[in-house]
Amino acid sequence: MNDQLDLLNRLPLRDNLRGLAPYGAPQLDVPVLLNVNENTHGLPQEVADAIAARVKSAVAGLNRYPDREFTELREALAKYLGHGLSAGNMWAANGSNEVLQQILQAFGGPGRRLLSFPPTYSMYPLLASGTDTEYVTARRGADFGLTADQAAKAVRDTAANIVVLCSPNNPTGTALGLDVVEAVYEAGEASQAIIIVDEAYAEFAHVGTDSALTLLPGRERLIVSRTMSKAFALAGARVGYLAAAPQITDALRLVRLPYHLSAVTQATALAALDHADALLANVEEIKSQRDRIVNELTSLGLQPAPSDSNFVFFGGLKDPHKVWQGLLDAGVLIRDVGIAGHLRVTAGTEAETTAFLDRLRELL
Known part of the structure; x- marks a missing residue:
């Protein structure tokens, strides 16, 4: 990676682009992907x-x-x-x-x-x-x-x-x-x-x-x-x-x-x-799983932020990266957004949400 960076810096790149990293979240092949706020229900x-x-x-x-x-x-x-x-x-x-x-x-x-x-x-x-x-x-x-x-x-x-x-x-x-x-x-x-x-x-x-x-x-x-x-x-x-x-x-x-x-x-x-009506029907199910996540994280003693989205941002973690890795080891990928004590999880299907919550309980 350093060699790549050296080669990049040899180019006449604009000064305000030097040292920047491209946007991107991990794209890993695991069973439960809840890290980039996708609609995991797919298309009807x-x-x-x-x-x-x-x-x-x-x-x-x-x-x-x-x-x-x-x-x-x-x-x-x-x-x-x-x-x-x-x-x-x-x-x-x-x-x-x-x-x-x-x-x-x-x-x-x-x-x-x-x-x-x-x-x-x-x-x-x-x-x-x-x-x-x-x-x-x-x-x-x-x-x-x-x-x-x-x-x-x-x-x-x-x-x-x-x-x-x-x-x-x-x-x-x-x-x-x-x-x-x-x-x-x-x-x-x-x-x-x-x-x-x-x-x-x-x-x-x-x-x-x-x-x-x-x-x-x-x-x-x-x-x-x-x-x-x-x-x-x-x-x-x-x-x-x-x-x-x-x-x-x-x-x-x-x-x-x-x-x-x-x-x-x-x-x-x-x-x-x-077919907006058919697609928005899935939105209601996603909102239900989001609210389920908020309620269960609260019962676990964590601090989820109020969410009007299809994901939940939650704090109260002493070692968020360790939790993130523990979830990944079980095949559940969520997002470490780099904010101390916090992680973010997408509200997926009922089965995906259950997989996340079950593993999180074990880790806590």
Whole structure:
């Protein structure tokens, strides 16, 4: 590895990329994979068949470029989200990471800064580096929460050009109140900051947890990003999207690569949206297992954070790496996110959840 690093450093790499490590979680071949917040239920057969049929139809035209504007997909996404949105409000790309990258390409760059609130999604600083955008942070509270006053002060103090709020937050699973989003938007008025609310796990939220989609009217600098990787079980298809004012999507057209969404990707996403009800039925089962994990970890004397996502972040561990290794030795892979005393586990199927909890009890 050191030889590889030496060879890399011999190249005329940009200074702000030197010393960085690429994003990645362990990809190990074990029976129970609960480390990257995938939807472990997989696709219902009816949805798999529908996707196969749509893709087969698209294959006939693969000698031609796909619809550059992916109009049918934008219309379907707007219908799925509701809230009075239209195709003009929608944008999509190859995973929500590419959506975020395009936002930074359009609104970030040299001399501009991105503000976020760790612990949060570890891709944000990497996306900032990749677009030569300065990355600045403000800490969350001891309970991993974030108040409107805290967040607004950080926006004013940093004069950030872009602010990203992750809700539900990864890796903690905690959701933000809409008062935080409103306060951040108002605080960003002076610097005309773009405010991104990353709602990758929104479908898993408890009833009563409001989406920032409700705040879009009248806020042209607000963006709500989503993904089809989690609730729609399409992590392998790479489909992310956002909702925002039409002028935001116009800005992203300036930086997107030509024909960036393949015909196969568009066909896959459209078929999944046609069967949203069947896919979201699995979401309810996942939420049930998440709540089961929270309850059982609490009974074991651990401290799970309140979760509105498809995973549980928990503390109270004297030696989290030893627990992580003990689980792995039993064929259960969860995530060590590098936060002292804590680990994170995806809510899987009932059998996968049972395997995790049984082994954890033994280790404790």
